[in-house]
Every structure is written in structure tokens, then in C-alpha cells.
Amino acid sequence: MMKHSSILLFALLLLVLVAGCTDFKAPDTSKNTTPAPLLHYERGNISISINTSEIPMRRFDVNVTEVIEIALVDQRAGILLENGWNITSIRTGFEEEDPDQKHIDVEFRNDELPLSFFIEVNEEEKRAGRGRCSAPFWGGRPWLDTGPLSEEVDYYQAVNPYMNLFEVIDRHNERVVMVYNKTTIFYLYPSYGDAHLWGP
Structure with missing residues (x-):
């Protein structure tokens, strides 16, 4: 009887020790995820950060980083960003003359003026195209x-x-x-x- 009690007590102590060492938290996968790239518009001593993860995508078959980098080369993007406008979405656009010819619209918005300005980007040709206001x-x-x-x-x-x-x-x-x-x-x-x- 005493032998069974000591074995039972030993098993119970072992369970308590093992349970105390076990971490029941969800596994940390943050090391395995790639953070969204942080892009920068820079001119002279001006530097404006653009977090691509905060920009809504209304078109999912494009490389967001590449599209924004193409837009940032355009002088209009710099003028807008330096005057308080932000990139607020990327979406599909259609050419007015040829509805089958798609392009990508990068939308800039100024909340103080409630206006949007769109710069068309041709991802294949890696260039910015027409601009228009909303x-x-x-x-x-x-x-x-x-x-x-x-x-x-x-x-x-x-x-x-x-x-x-x-x-x-x-x-x-x-x-x-x-x-x-x-x-x-x-x-x-x-x-x-x-x-x-x-x-x-």
C-alpha cells in the first residue's frame, strides 16, 4: 500500500513539474512573416514614409510596392505628398478610349479638401500616365x-x-x-x- 502511494505521489509530482514547464501560448510566428515594405519619398531634406500595408487594395493581381515606386518617380506624386496628400488606394482603372485596356490607378487624397487625384500607372511599361481629379x-x-x-x-x-x-x-x-x-x-x-x- 505504501509502495503504491509513493509511486502515485511521485507520478503526481512529475505531472505538476511538467505542467509548470509547459507554455500554453500560441506559437510565435512573427519571425516567419514578412512585414510590408516601408517606402520613402525623398527630395532634398524632405522624407515621407509610406507604409504599403495601410493602403487598401482594390486590385489584387499587382505588385503594390512596384506600383507605388513607379508612381513616386512621377513629379505629381511628389507635389501631392509634399502638400499633405496621402496615397489612399490602388485600384483597377480603364482607358476611356479603349475599355479593354486596363491600367492601375494610384489614388491620392487630401482630407482637408475632400478631393482625390489619380495617377495612372502602367505596370508592364513601368511608367506613370495620365492624372485626373475626382x-x-x-x-x-x-x-x-x-x-x-x-x-x-x-x-x-x-x-x-x-x-x-x-x-x-x-x-x-x-x-x-x-x-x-x-x-x-x-x-x-x-x-x-x-x-x-x-x-x-
Whole structure:
């Protein structure tokens, strides 16, 4: 009887010791996962970090890092980033002339202006293409009259046919906030370009 008790006591002590040494936490897999790359836009003493894991993907068959790197080479991306805009999504776009020809849109957004600016990226050719703003078109400048503008619209854009430019305008004070064409941003409120060239 005593022999059985001591064996039982020994087995019980052994179980307690083994249980005390066992860690029931989930295995640490952080060493096996690859963190999303942190990219940098740099010009002179300006350095802006871009965490690719924070950018929503609306197209999954592209290399996000490569697409953003292509966009960052473009001067428009630098102008937008340096003026407080952020890359907020990557999505599929379609050419207006040929709906079968796809490209990738890199969306930049400024929360203070509630506007988006898109830079098209051709991943195969590794180059940036056309740019466009999300503001609706309205011809309410002196050269065109297309009727009243909806009260819900804070910003609109008008085409300047003489200079082949797009002007994005704050409808509440008729202030020009952006002037661009398909390949260049000429003015971006408040600090890029010369506001006196483009309006009040």
C-alpha cells in the first residue's frame, strides 16, 4: 500500500513539474512573416514614409510596392505628398478610349479638401500616365454655361479650352485650388505654384 502511494505521489509530482514547464501560448510566428515594405519619398531634406500595408487594395493581381515606386518617380506624386496628400488606394482603372485596356490607378487624397487625384500607372511599361481629379466637371466659368451646380458639390473642375488645362475650383469662394493637365500639376493650393497665374 505504501509502495503504491509513493509511486502515485511521485507520478503526481512529475505531472505538476511538467505542467509548470509547459507554455500554453500560441506559437510565435512573427519571425516567419514578412512585414510590408516601408517606402520613402525623398527630395532634398524632405522624407515621407509610406507604409504599403495601410493602403487598401482594390486590385489584387499587382505588385503594390512596384506600383507605388513607379508612381513616386512621377513629379505629381511628389507635389501631392509634399502638400499633405496621402496615397489612399490602388485600384483597377480603364482607358476611356479603349475599355479593354486596363491600367492601375494610384489614388491620392487630401482630407482637408475632400478631393482625390489619380495617377495612372502602367505596370508592364513601368511608367506613370495620365492624372485626373475626382471633382465633377461643370462649365460654370465665363466661357461655358451648363446650368446651375448642385448644392452638394463643394469643388468642381472646369476645362480651360484655350490652354488645355483643368482648373479645380472651390465653389464657395471661387478660389482655384488646383490646375493640371494630363501629365503635370501646375498649381496646388496653398503652396505649390503661383496662385496669381490661375485666379483669385
